[in-house]
Amino acid sequence: MKRQKKILIYGYGNPGRQDDGLGIVFSEAMEKWAGKNKFGHVSCDTNYQLNIEDAELISNFDLVLFADASQEDLEDYSITSVECSSSRIEFSMHAVSPAFVLDLCNKIYNKSPETYLLHLKGYEWDFIEGLSPKAQNNFNKAFLEIKKAVKQESDLKTIVQSKLDDRKLNLINE
């Protein structure tokens, strides 16, 4: 019997700052859905920001999907493949990037789980809980697609490719 990949869905951001909570909302929704469907191979976690201890956490998984709010010029959401990348020390930074976490995991634990970053487009960042209607819509779209991928055990690379293609198309249209 084929061993199922151990999957971690890790949302981060500040849910007290409106759309900055997109990653958290996504991860919590996935957790609820995975529990309901008894997908024991799917784990979910959340935090305000990524940090160095997450290198140890992701070392326990085969596939990691980070989810974060984005201000990038996106139509709704995108998924990108994460490659190891160290970054320079910053003068007061207390958070690190998914690529940094992956690199640290690789250097310390000699593990490199297949890693992706889900960028969910956000619009409003006030001191309010709850997503803006447009962000909620983006969340709904991404949630639907990722659920499908996990359920069908399809390769996330396919989705990554399709979203990358979409972005290229948008750029051409602009």
Place this chain on the structure above:
Amino acid sequence: MPKKITIEPVTRVEGHGKVTIHMDENNKVVQSRLHIVEFRGFERFIQGRPYWEAPVLVQRLCGICPVSHHLAAAKAMDEIVGAGTGDGLTPTGEKMRRLMHYGQIFQSHALHFFHLASPDMLFGIEADPNIRNIIGVALEHKDLAVQGVMMRKFGQEVIQATAGKKIHGTGAIPGGMNKSLTPEERDSFLLGDDPLNVDKMIEWSIGALDFFKSYHSTNRELVDNFANFPSSHLSLVRKDGAMDLYHGVLRAVDSEGSKILHDVDCQDYYKYIGEEVRSWTYMKFPFLKEYGKKDGWYRVGPLARMNTVDYIPTPLAQKEHEIFKAYTNGKPNGMSMHMHWARLIEILHSAEMMKKLLQDSDITGDKLVVKGTKQNEGVGVIEAPRGTLFHHYRINENDQIDMCNLIVSTTNNNTPMNLAVESVAKSYMDGHAVISEGMMNAVEVAIRAYDPCLSCATHALGKMPLEIKLFDKTGNLVDERKS
């Protein structure tokens, strides 16, 4: 040609800072400033909300030190529900709060030392930034990197067990806590598999201190002279003068060690501390009223705490405090790089305190909340990792907050950070026509020693972490660097 150099990290939507250094025709530094673009809307945002929501709501302020804001607000609300502050709670309520707080101090200081400070020490502050980071540490000093990761993880797990969850913890409520530890949770921290147990955390804390002391012994000139300037120091201390990061009275000492704020009740902080506004930065400049805006500024944080307390009430950290004090013959220490030394002593103290609290039977008790006669005003003060944090609230007859004043730790260190930048800028940049990467980093190192929290805001992908701009006399951009 006069030059203006700008260092502008843009890592967050709000809450970022920049450094500008003005030079004259002869490349002499004539002025330097640290500008903080701090979000100023929170104190108004919280007005109109029911007071009991404050300990949870204030965590929206910052994703880096939410526990400190959570506890400072809860302490203020203790006063409002008539439970008093600190020692007014049930033993279980107070000890759970303390455990959460020491877990926070432990993980925050560990992050700062292993992630931000140790690369500067291992590779030198002028080393290639591509190597001078924790990835570089992981490659060449794997054990140290693993310790940093696991110490952070241990502290985070203590926070989760006490606050209830990682994000928007609800553990502290007005008058106490809404949970205590289960025996299983307690045992997991006391007797957990190696390395995730408190004894290993104490052992590694001692190891980190030895690492610093070894570095210091071979780099004495840099560590002692880098951004070294005299100042006053302020912190909470226990009523008997001992270090207490959770509760106490306010004490300040001058650069000679004489008390200039005499162990006053923190409910009265506003009688002694004023805040000055300056046009070029959003961050205010706190000062001791008795000494005025010019001379009343002070430092807060680990270095200040080492200078204000009479002793540390845990044996291993006390031994280290004695060594620290002896280095300056008992006088206050004004060396900015010794902030790292002080921070490591506090890591050890926090680990010892966590062990003590975990071994206390009250930590699994069930008496969690007390209430008394309601007040309409409360002040909560706590020693956050970066220094003294003030929360002050007033409520109306409908139990809604109608006044909120916050003085965060980084704001208290505003003047010292500006002076540290000026000191380093003059040492490293005077007379140089070209600004090297190492010189720029020296300025960052000076600020980094204070571990400022500038990220009290939302975050976004795709931002440049650092931008340096060079302007000529007429304001034209003549050079630009991005990290």
